[in-house]
Amino acid sequence: MLLVALLFSCKQEETIEKQPDLTPEAQLAEIQRRIDSLENFISTYPILKPATVEPNFGLFQTLQGVGLDLKQSLKIINTLADTVELGTLKAGQVFWVGFDPIDTSKAVLFRYAENPATFHFLIMDDRGEWIYEIVERPVNIRYAMYEGVLQEGSNLYNTLRDIGIPQNMVGVVAGVLECKVSFRTDARVGDRFKVLLKETRFQDSAWIGGKVLYASYDGSRVKQSEAFLYEEADPKSSFNAHYTEEGEALVHSGLRYPLDRLHMTSGYGYRIHPITGARSFHSGVDYRGAVGTPVYAVADGVVVQSSFGNENGNFIAIKHSDNSQSWYLHLSQRGVSTGQKVRGRQIIGKVGNTGRSSGPHLHFSIKQPNGSWMNPLAKKMIATPKLEGAKLSALKEQMGAIRNILTKTENAEPRSIGDSVQATVRWVEVLD
Numbered sequence: 207m208l209l210v211a212l213l214f215s216c217k218q219e220e221t222i223e224k225q226p227d228l229t230p231e232a233q234l235a236e237i238q239r240r241i242d243s244l245e246n247f248i249s250t251y252p253i254l255k256p257a258t259v260e261p262n263f264g265l266f267q268t269l270q271g272v273g274l275d276l277k278q279s280l281k282i283i284n285t286l287a288d289t290v291e292l293g294t295l296k297a298g299q300v301f302w303v304g305f306d307p308i309d310t311s312k313a314v315l316f317r318y319a320e321n322p323a324t325f326h327f328l329i330m331d332d333r334g335e336w337i338y339e340i341v342e343r344p345v346n347i348r349y350a351m352y353e354g355v356l357q358e359g360s361n362l363y364n365t366l367r368d369i370g371i372p373q374n375m376v377g378v379v380a381g382v383l384e385c386k387v388s389f390r391t392d393a394r395v396g397d398r399f400k401v402l403l404k405e406t407r408f409q410d411s412a413w414i415g416g417k418v419l420y421a422s423y424d425g426s427r428v429k430q431s432e433a434f435l436y437e438e439a440d441p442k443s444s445f446n447a448h449y450t451e452e453g454e455a456l457v458h459s460g461l462r463y464p465l466d467r468l469h470m471t472s473g474y475g476y477r478i479h480p481i482t483g484a485r486s487f488h489s490g491v492d493y494r495g496a497v498g499t500p501v502y503a504v505a506d507g508v509v510v511q512s513s514f515g516n517e518n519g520n521f522i523a524i525k526h527s528d529n530s531q532s533w534y535l536h537l538s539q540r541g542v543s544t545g546q547k548v549r550g551r552q553i554i555g556k557v558g559n560t561g562r563s564s565g566p567h568l569h570f571s572i573k574q575p576n577g578s579w580m581n582p583l584a585k586k587m588i589a590t591p592k593l594e595g596a597k598l599s600a601l602k603e604q605m606g607a608i609r610n611i612l613t614k615t616e617n618a619e620p621r622s623i624g625d626s627v628q629a630t631v632r633w634v635e636v637l638d
């Protein structure tokens with residue numbers, strides 16, 4: 207009854223919130239009231255457990271860590287999938303899961319503060335279906351240009367961190383620039399860098415999100431290198447990345463290993479099948495591994511299949527920037543879902559013995575863009591895509607827009623950042 211009453215009152219609040227004649231202050235107060243009422247409801251729940259994200263873990267592993275079974279975990283993930291970007295969870299983030307006081311293995315509440323301004327709630331209704339609620343506080347969006355000079359005893363990573371750029375953005379900036387500049391050998395005191403971010407902040411201070419629109423590096427040992435963000439209408443396009451002015455992608459392209467220890471038990475090509483005894487084509491390589499051993503994505507990409515098949519068992523297919531795909535078969539657990547973006551070296555599942563398999567192992571394959579399998583051992587790199595034709599024209603157009611934003615921010619008032627670093631930031635608010 208309590209649940210029904212709460213849900214009913216939430217629906218009521220939603221209609222109140224949308225009334226245009228509320229003042230901004232009244233709207234803020236209403237949002238805060240709604241957060242408080244949901245938070246209060248959850249915090250007084252009899253069995254409440256914090257689920258903390260471990261390094262390299264997704265929501266799937268995190269939920270299993272507080273005792274949710276496979277079915278419940280997947281139900282939560284699928285309910286959130288349309289609205290929450292689950293590929294970008296940070297280690298240390300905490301979810302709250304409330305359990306039914308009678309059937310204590312059954313989750314009935316779920317709460318996730320994505321950032322200081324965005325709260326997601328799931329509340330189970332009487333029919334056992336999750337009802338999703340999101341509450342968002344207003345945020346500021348701005349273009350911010352950070353400019354700095356490398357100083358004695360520092361490097362680009364430290365400098366970017368010291369001037370307040372979040373760790374994940376530092377990684378992106380350093381990653382794209384490193385394709386052109388070897389910081390280890392070529393960085394010198396006095397080298398200059400520029401980074402243009404589109405930032406979302408809460409109350410002007412708390413970082414909520416952002417993207418790197420532009421980065422440049424100008425050093426005594428290296429000529430100026432520039433990187434521009436290119437995005438297609440489809441946010442999951444594998445072409446969305448940073449490029450040089452000429453359309454050359456700035457992505458780290460080396461392949462990582464799918465397992466920590468590689469012990470191959472069967473190679474690629476024709477063989478006598480261990481179960482059927484028939485001569486058959488083996489489309490990948492088999493690596494020995496105990497059930498539960500973590501399986502890693504070999505490169506950045508998008509999960510195009512995460513499902514179960516009679517032959518493949520639990521399997522995952524990831525599409526990479528050169529349109530090749532890596533396949534991982536016979537898993538005991540899958541930790542990513544179709545459509546999700548993954549990073550190289552991210553844990554995507556666990557070794558298993560599902561499907562047509564003669565013992566625990568990982569079957570690993572590479573499918574070429576033309577659809578045929580190739581020997582995975584022959585694949586050393588994910589080819590770096592180069593934009594051509596219409597895509598190159600679109601890049602030039604987006605570069606023009608980015609250069610306009612650079613000019614706008616350059617005209618804004620510079621603010622120095624701390625005393626220890628020689629850097630400034632200038633920003634303009636985004637009005638849209």
Ligand SMILES: [Zn+2]
Pocket residue numbers: 472488490491492568569570
């Ligand atoms: Zn195999």
